[in-house]
Amino acid sequence: MPAKVLVQTPLEALKKHFGHGGFLDGQDRVIEQITSGRDGLVVMPTGGGKSLCYQLPALCFEGVTLVVSPLIALMKDQVDALVAKDIPATLINSTVPWEEQKERLDGMRTGKWKLVYVAPERFRAESFLSALKGVEVSLFAVDEAHCLSQWGHDFRPDYMRLGKALDKIGRPQCVALTATATPVVRADILEVLKLREPFEVVSGFSRPNLSLAITAVEKKQQKYDRIRDIIGAHKTGIIYCATRKKVEEVAEVLASWRLKSVAYHGGMSDAERSDAQNIFLAKKADVAVATNAFGMGIDRSDVRFVIHFEVPGSVEAYYQEAGRAGRDGEAASCELLFNYADTRTQEFFIDGANPSAQTIREVYQYLLNSADKEYEIHRSIEDIAEGAGVGNSMSVSSVLATLARAGYIERFDVPGKRMRGTRLKKPDVFARALEIDEEALEEKDRRDRDKLKSMVELCYSRVCRQQWILAYFGEEDAEPCGTCDICRSEESHERRAPDAEEELIVRKALSGVARMSRKSAHGWEGKFGRGKIVQMLCGSRSQEILSGGLDQLSTYGMLKTQGTGYLNALFRAMGDVGLVRVDSGEYPLLTLTELGEKVMRGAAKYRLAWPPPSASSGHVES
Numbered sequence: 327m328p329a330k331v332l333v334q335t336p337l338e339a340l341k342k343h344f345g346h347g348g349f350l351d352g353q354d355r356v357i358e359q360i361t362s363g364r365d366g367l368v369v370m371p372t373g374g375g376k377s378l379c380y381q382l383p384a385l386c387f388e389g390v391t392l393v394v395s396p397l398i399a400l401m402k403d404q405v406d407a408l409v410a411k412d413i414p415a416t417l418i419n420s421t422v423p424w425e426e427q428k429e430r431l432d433g434m435r436t437g438k439w440k441l442v443y444v445a446p447e448r449f450r451a452e453s454f455l456s457a458l459k460g461v462e463v464s465l466f467a468v469d470e471a472h473c474l475s476q477w478g479h480d481f482r483p484d485y486m487r488l489g490k491a492l493d494k495i496g497r498p499q500c501v502a503l504t505a506t507a508t509p510v511v512r513a514d515i516l517e518v519l520k521l522r523e524p525f526e527v528v529s530g531f532s533r534p535n536l537s538l539a540i541t542a543v544e545k546k547q548q549k550y551d552r553i554r555d556i557i558g559a560h561k562t563g564i565i566y567c568a569t570r571k572k573v574e575e576v577a578e579v580l581a582s583w584r585l586k587s588v589a590y591h592g593g594m595s596d597a598e599r600s601d602a603q604n605i606f607l608a609k610k611a612d613v614a615v616a617t618n619a620f621g622m623g624i625d626r627s628d629v630r631f632v633i634h635f636e637v638p639g640s641v642e643a644y645y646q647e648a649g650r651a652g653r654d655g656e657a658a659s660c661e662l663l664f665n666y667a668d669t670r671t672q673e674f675f676i677d678g679a680n681p682s683a684q685t686i687r688e689v690y691q692y693l694l695n696s697a698d699k700e701y702e703i704h705r706s707i708e709d710i711a712e713g714a715g716v717g718n719s720m721s722v723s724s725v726l727a728t729l730a731r732a733g734y735i736e737r738f739d740v741p742g743k744r745m746r747g748t749r750l751k752k753p754d755v756f757a758r759a760l761e762i763d764e765e766a767l768e769e770k771d772r773r774d775r776d777k778l779k780s781m782v783e784l785c786y787s788r789v790c791r792q793q794w795i796l797a798y799f800g801e802e803d804a805e806p807c808g809t810c811d812i813c814r815s816e817e818s819h820e821r822r823a824p825d826a827e828e829e830l831i832v833r834k835a836l837s838g839v840a841r842m843s844r845k846s847a848h849g850w851e852g853k854f855g856r857g858k859i860v861q862m863l864c865g866s867r868s869q870e871i872l873s874g875g876l877d878q879l880s881t882y883g884m885l886k887t888q889g890t891g892y893l894n895a896l897f898r899a900m901g902d903v904g905l906v907r908v909d910s911g912e913y914p915l916l917t918l919t920e921l922g923e924k925v926m927r928g929a930a931k932y933r934l935a936w937p938p939p940s941a942s943s944g945h946v947e948s
């Protein structure tokens with residue numbers, strides 16, 4: 327890409343147009359990359375200051391910056407704010423008459439605007455694209471870029487067109503911005519927009535005032551003991567439970583302690599829910615016991631603790647919920663009470679959220695048979711579940727949502743659990759058989775399971791919680807937080823970063839694991855236990871190694887001088903900090919974790935309880 331001419335420096339523009347004293351965390355890094363002319367992907371949490379990242383370069387470049395933004399209201403706010411700062415900006419969307427749109431497009435050609443906000447659906451129109459052709463677009467910024475991923479929470483099909491649109495207007499420099507940091511969504515963004523050697527900056531996710539802890543708990547009573555201690559110490563907070571039933575149970579226990587709390591879950595009526603919310607917001611109760619339905623609008627900034635009574639379904643959900651603590655910036659405590667058995671509940675939710683194609687067909691057939699002349703359905707979800715022979719009534723809701731998205735349901739209305747106004751589309755509209763994208767269903771199911779797997783991995787990991795979570799979101803250079811349970815634990819005081827030689831050994835050991843594992847779409851899967859891997863790395867001539875052809879691997883014998891004793895201890899230490907994991911099935915197989923893979927590539931930092939017993943204590947088997 328040709329180097330860009332800057333008409334002013336970013337710092338000049340910042341002072342002149344925005345009146346800010348300096349940059350927020352990450353902004354300077356991003357702006358430096360953008361003004362150097364590179365494509366890129368920027369991930370920052372909401373409120374992190376993403377807009378400035380493209381607005382400032384826009385003012386430094388010659389020509390005009392196009393900003394794609396999904397919401398008309400948001401667009402207008404942004405443009406109004408810019409115009410109030412005397413920055414020539416305008417917007418083009420469906421609320422603007424075509425004549426006026428043409429005038430604004432002409433203005434782009436004559437250099438009237440520095441920033442033009444465009445709604446994504448504009449790129450459907452060939453006429454719009456050809457009108458753009460004569461314009462010198464210096465920067466193409468895609469805001470809320472997660473909208474182009476079907477795995478994001480806010481998929482907009484029009485966003486999928488942006489890759490082609492970029493081609494048609496001659497591939498100007500392109501920057502995508504989003505607050506959604508999951509690796510899958512990020513990969514989708516890079517792919518759909520076809521960014522060229524993009525820089526990636528992820529920043530601002532750290533919450534230094536939160537101290538995170540994950541406590542292994544065997545019995546329910548121990549959970550209640552922890553809750554009592556935490557409430558005693560921190561008073562105000564939220565207890566998240568996985569199910570409605572559990573919410574009610576926990577609320578009852580709190581009441582038996584004469585503690586005033588509110589319960590909140592999706593099974594309550596709207597009035598009950600807004601009552602609960604108001605009581606909590608007005609500080610008439612200090613504790614809210616809730617499912618994840620609670621939170622969206624909750625802005626009580628003095629929440630001092632968040633407890634997870636069970637493991638949530640994903641790291642994303644966990645961090646978002648834990649993040650409701652300490653909004654005022656003061657110290658707050660987050661504790662997850664972890665019992666592996668609770669993952670069953672999450673698996674049950676995943677099953678419910680991902681009905682099979684077969685289930686979808688059966689439910690649909692049942693709906694058709696039981697609909698009245700107007701194709702209206704008058705049954706409860708439970709009735710349908712029973713009638714269609716679907717065990718999990720959550721599946722029925724998921725099927726209905728899927729059918730609605732695919733256009734097979736005309737009107738969708740399920741107040742509470744009773745369906746009143748739900749109406750199917752007349753079958754003759756789609757004379758063909760029900761079309762189901764089975765591959766997409768399976769993919770979604772797999773991804774949900776992978777997310778849960780990562781969450782469990784976090785629970786077992788012995789790495790600083792903040793560091794682990796930030797690495798999961800893509801912020802790889804975070805330092806240990808110093809306040810989480812791992813950082814505070816006795817053993818971690820002995821941990822230190824490895825020196826160059828040790829680091830090399832660790833990377834070789836990890837490549838050994840990789841060589842002896844299977845890489846699948848879900849990540850790594852072990853094929854061998856620790857013993858075999860150590861033998862292979864030590865160059866053992868044992869029958870098992872030779873007959874398996876393991877002496878042919880490039881890592882064979884690579885750590886011979888370290889010896890088996892040393893390597894066994896090393897693997898234990900690597901397991902403790904989550905670089906490898908033992909999958910407990912019929913045989914304990916050693917698997918490379920996501921963090922382990924990064925460390926293997928030299929792309930992540932870690933600490934080990936080090937050193938293991940002296941390197942000479944091992945011996946080479948022969």
Ligand code: ADP
Nearest residue numbers: 346348349350370371372373374375376377378
């Ligand atoms: P995002 O799009 O990431 O949610 P915004 O771009 O809306 O965030 O910015 C969030 C807030 O931070 C805005 O009120 C904005 O004015 C403010 N802000 C952005 N950059 C700076 C800065 N360098 N200094 C001070 N305030 C800033």
Ligand code: ZN
Nearest residue numbers: 790807810813
């Ligand atoms: Zn920590």
